[in-house]
Amino acid sequence: MTRAAKTSRGTDGRVATELESCVLGIIAERQPCTAYVVRRDLGVSLSSYWSASAGAIYPLLRRLEERDWIRADENDWGTRKRRSFSLTRTGRKQLREWLSPSAVEWAAAFTYDPLRTRVFFLDHTTPKQRLDFLDHAIQATRSVVGEHRAEKRSLADELSEFDRIGREGAIAELEARLRWLRSVRDHVASSESKP
């Protein structure tokens, strides 16, 4: 994705990827916390964007540590170490930078929706396939909205204020997508029947 500008320049000139910043945020919320907690939080968060795979997170945490944005206390746990991370002063600064107006510009311009991308090319299918695609898209989106709503309800009590607000935002955007898909479907169906 844009992959365009997925990084934002921080206070010390260092750049952080979105994922790195997001992890900083999670650590801020849960510190001191382990890599595992970071992964789990990331997994249940809205963003279906990152896989939260170990191969992504562990090296990332090492990077953050090297930059002195996070610090780890080690306590033992069997033969292995168990490391709990907290933000450093610089890390907190970096996080605030990520949440500052200066970072907003490109974030606001960001739009990406793989369903919509496909719609652009729908004229390369037969009318029947088109309707088929749209019907499935509507169905799938509906069910995703449902899941989000259910999850929000079931988590209701344990969600922080901004967690709740964020989830509402995701639902609102999905609903807009759904309304649009329906209008496309209607349009296609009607231009179908009377040409």
Next chain:
Amino acid sequence: MTRAAKTSRGTDGRVATELESCVLGIIAERQPCTAYVVRRDLGVSLSSYWSASAGAIYPLLRRLEERDWIRADENDWGTRKRRSFSLTRTGRKQLREWLSPSAVEWAAAFTYDPLRTRVFFLDHTTPKQRLDFLDHAIQATRSVVGEHRAEKRSLADELSEFDRIGREGAIAELEARLRWLRSVRDHVASSESKP
């Protein structure tokens, strides 16, 4: 992002990334066309997601050629070759696969919005910074919506049906995001004044 599943399995078992599929779509629309045209089309398309950089496109086209999804006729142009690409039969099949219901599931689940991601962590800023962030976000989103509207209007005549529809979708989602941001802003402002 989930980066997760940014690929979809095609008819012959081969997987294609979203970008690869998207390029197949562009070639279908413009064939025979050069790499440069592909890049330009991608650049003006809605998706701020890809940079449409040469370093992405040229190797990608080579890949598609190796898989026999596209074919190039070469005509000379000075000392260099100028290659014009068209879809092969397999390529067309692959494109239709990408536009089939089976690909819809994960595409529908995909949500990502860097502004929203940030809102999740807004409790790690001061109240003042929060409002600042939200005001800028609203402003930036408003202006992006404006640009899209203007562009749609100015291109009106040369847009294909689904181009126009796709752009409307992008605008609709941005407007939903904007409404949500405003409600967040109001909420934050009011919970601010009477704590």
Next chain:
DNA sequence: ACAGCCATGTAATCGGTTACATGATTGG
């Protein structure tokens, strides 16, 4: 003739993915 854009590429780098390995803990 030269500046500036159009156009085609290559090289190095890097973040994130999948797949794998392995140790610790818990529940039946």
Next chain:
DNA sequence: CCAATCATGTAACCGATTACATGGCTGT
């Protein structure tokens, strides 16, 4: 005790990014 799950990592790969190099065309 054994299976399942919790938890911590590593290795190989790969698509996309930035930065660079270079050739051809166009207008003044």
